[in-house]
Each structure stands twice: as C-alpha cells, then as structure tokens.
Amino acid sequence: MSQAEKMKQGQFTNPETPGYVGFANLPNQVHRKSVKKGFEFTLMVVGESGLGKSTLINSLFLTDLYPERVIPGAAEKIERTVQIEASTVEIEERGVKLRLTVVDTPGYGDAINSQDCFSTIISYIDDQFERYLHDESGLNRRHIVDNRVHCCFYFISPLGHGLKPLDVQFMKAIHNKVNVVPVIAKADTLTLRERERLKRRILDEIDEHGIKIYHLPDAESDEDEDFKEQTRILKTSIPFAVVGSNQQIEAKGKKVRGRLYPWGVVEVENPEHNDFLKLRTMLITHMQDLQEVTQDLHYENFRSERLKRGGRKAPEPEEMDKDMILQEKEAELRRMQEMIAKMQAQMQKHGDGEGDSPHV
C-alpha cells in the first residue's frame, strides 16, 4: 500500500465518511475476478532419469500426475531421443482453481552421447512463445491459452561434485528463455556438511559460467518482518536440496510423509531434513512473479527477436552481411575461372596430340 492509500485508510475508515470514494475496494474486485477465472501455471522439469523428478512433483502438488507409469529398462532407452510430455491437472484449494501443466522431458541425458538432447526442449519452449505471439497478434484475443513455460526446475544430481558439463551447457542455453530454478535432487544422500559444500560449489560454478538463474525479488520495504525474514532465508538456500515422497511413515507417534531407512526416517516436510518446504513456499508465493518475469522479460525478448527477423518462418543460420555475400560470390567467380583455365589447358594438350591425356 502506498503512503497515500495508508493516509486515506487512516482518515477515512468509515465508508460513510465524506471523501471516501470506494476504489480502495478495487483489490478485492480483482481478487474475486481472478479467483473466478482461475490461475494457470506451466512448470517444466528437466534432469536425468532417476533423480526423483516425478516423485517430487507429486509431493509438491499432492497429486499423482503419472498414474500408469512404466519405467523403461536400459535396453529400451537406447533407441529413445528426448521426448516432451505435458500433463495437465486442475487442482483446487479453498475455492481457488489452478490449472497446472507439468512438462516432463524423459530421455534427457540418458544417451551415451548427449550432445543434442536439449534442442528438442528449446524448440518446445520457443514453440510455446511462437504460439502465444501468434494468438496475441490475432484478431480474436478473447481466449488466449497461456502455455508458455513459466518456470523450469533443473535437477542436479547429488552424487557429483558440482555441475556436470551437460548441466552447464543446458542452463546456458535456456537461461534467456525461461526462469531456471536449480534443485538438488535426492538430498538425503548427503550429510549437512556435504550439502553446504555442494550448494556453495554449485553457486560458484553458476557464477563462473555466467548462468542467470531465477532470482527471488527482494521483499518490499513495507512488507511485514516475517515475510522479509522468510524471503531472506529462501534467498540464501538456493539451490534447494530436496527429498520427495508420497508415502506416509509413522515417526515419533505421528504420520509424516517420508522415507523409511533402517537407520532413521527422512521427513519430507521437516525443514531440518531438507528444503522441500522452502521450495514449495517459493513456488507458491512467487508464482505470480514467475509469470510476470516470463511475460515481461523472456517473452518480450523472444517477441522482439522474432519481429526483428520480420516474419521469416525459421531463423537464418547466420545473418549474412552484404559484404560477406559479395566475398562469397567473388570466390565462386574465381573458382569458375580457374576451372575454365584448367579445361582450356587440357584442350591445348589434346590439340598438341600428346596421346592419352589423363582424365582430370
């Protein structure tokens, strides 16, 4: 609330007092309309197989997005290229509807040679932008469906010593197209010290390679202290080290979601065990911001690039300078002249009767 509004509130709390116009009620109207309209959010998850992506998504949204899942064996994986699988689910909580689309990328990083595994993913992201652009420029703009990817969770393996070359390359390829949130998967593999070390390492490497991950916006100065503190804690915990589970385990007399080991129970929702709650909080409180950044930054970048190219279907491989084209033409001319000269020399030889001239 701005100073002016605060002043008004203080002075005109009674709606009947003179001077009260009533547009202070505007936020409530917006709220009611948005709740009626419902919210849409598209989340993309990328990471190698077996990092617990599906379990985490199911844990985050307390649903089962993959009811009939069959995990392929290694032999079947050999023929596969990266696929894009989008599943949409409508969830409702206290009257607020959310249409959540989760875009999964099975096959990422599975092949022995993973050189090309992200071109499919990048084309998907671009396609969604393209479609939105097309709809936005169309005549009937009433029911534009927003399928743009608002956020990408990138799963990092806890088993390595930091980022792998594939991780770095992929994040660099998409950090200008989508909000990247790095997540350390299966965090129960690590002790607390190992976790801190890994987080620090990952942050260093992200810095070193110039990867732009999604940054939480600072809390406004007029927010309450709790919220500011929460934002501060969230910011220092990136990348989040999470554990997912949908099984209920009995621990300390109550039922918690967790993983049962012979040496103890890892509780998913215990902030001392892992950052799951932080990740969920971040996603929920910043869903709006993620959508805004996608709209204002990534989509606008895409749009200006696209419009600069001016309606050509696919981007040209290189923007050829006029000079370069001239140079190429000259080179071609020279080549043809050389060929003609050779042929002439050949004919000369023939004419002199040198016998069988070798076929050049």
Added chain:
Amino acid sequence: MSKPCHSGLGKSTLVNTLFKSQVSRKSTGWARDEKIPKTVEIKSVSHVIEEGGVKMKLTVVDTPGFGDLINNDNCWDPISKFINEQYEKFLKEEVNITRKKRIPDTRVHCCLYFISPTGHSLRQLDIEFMKRLSHSVNIIPVIAKADTMTIEERQDFKQRVRKELEMSGIEFYPQKEFDEDMEDKSDNDKIREAMPFAVVGSDKEYQVNGKRVLGRKTAWGIVEVENPNHCEFAQLRDFLIRSHLQDLKEVTHNIHYETYRAKRLNENGGLHPISSSDTQESNL
C-alpha cells in the same frame, strides 16, 4: 583393481574403507582452474599394505573423467587399452628368452564398476562398458551410495539390474562358466544372487551404542557402514578380500590373460622372443 564410474560416486572413499587405509586420494572434483579432461584419464597408485605378517602390494587404478562428458562415445577405449597394455607387458616378459624369476604382475585382476543408484535401471553407458570389458577383465558391479535408497527400493533395483545384465549377456565375476565344482557353484550362486552389492563407504567414525563404528551422520540417523542391516559393505569386503582374492588373480591369469595371449599369438604369425641383450632396434 580398477574402478570406473562418474565422479562423485564414492570410489575413493570406498576403496579407503575396504582396505582401512588411505590408499586412494580423494578428489574434490574439478578445481576451478582445472579443466575437465577431454578423454578419460588413467591414474594408477600403488601401496604396500600389511596385515598379520602378510604383505600385499595393492594397486588402485582410477579412471577420472569416465562418463562425465557430454559426449561419452568410446570413453571405454582408454580403459580397454590400459588393460590390454598390462597383458602385453606380461606377455612380452613371459616370451623372453631369459625370463625374470617373478614377472612383475601389473595386470588388472578386478574391475569394480560403480552403478549410479538412480533406482530405475542401468544406464546405456553402463551396459556398453560392461559388455565390452567383461571378456577381458573380471567385472564386479557395485551399487554406489546405497544410502540413497530404502531397503525395498534397493531390492527392486538389484533385481532389475540383474535382469538387465542377464538380458545383455554380461557375465560378471564370478562367472558361471568358471565354477569348478559343485561346492564352488553353490557358494558362487549365493553370491551371484546377492549381487550387485549395495554399498556405503565412509572413513569417519562415530559412537553408536557404545562402540565406535564407521558411518555417515545425518540429521535422521547414522548409517553404519559395517552393519549388514544398513548396507552390504561387509559382504562385499568378505567376498572381495577374504574369500575370493586369490580366485580373482587365478581367473585373470588362467582365463583372461590366456585369451589375450592366444589372440596375440595367432595374429602376425606370433611373437618373437627377445633376449635381454637384444633390445636395441639398431641391432636388427
């Protein structure tokens, strides 16, 4: 012993735990100014360890960089080459006119292949590697960092891995075809059913129930390395060192080495014995 796998699967820690000494220097991953090598490197470190008056020269061959790159095509070639080079060295010595009394044996007796505990299945890379190398060296697949999985997940994973190994025709050690008698067969069958061993390594000690044990301390409990209810490290250690160490060497010598030797002697019309005084090329 050689041990290929992606970095961070706990190879060095496990080897140190197995031999209860610092035989393997832990790498902290790629230092900032180190570049990730373009090909797989082979790093070999030897130690002499002693126990109860028995001395053993243990050589640990590490393969940093294996499986770490984006394009891992043929990343098994440097490893295959290394193994064959050791056979070649031994062969040259054996074929010599004046042979040393004890030929220095640098051949790889056992290859511990670390499988990543994804819980799903083997990776393509795993299958390709093991297919190609199971005929030149004894491969023992090991599931690394097993504290990632619960007991049920572990059993499921092991079963799936065993099935995949069988379907791809990969014979890991102890190979069925080399069982000598019924006793061997029944012992080895039990071991084969339990493989691949799911292990956890650690060189730190903690106090548990009044005893000092090797383990990993987490916020929800301590994983004890030598507790058979927690992981199969003790089984792996007993199998590798206490019962089958000699057999590993014998199979390497009698079978893998002989296969290599037969192949070598059949090509190029055989190997010419070299006398030790005749080593300069210019003499020929």
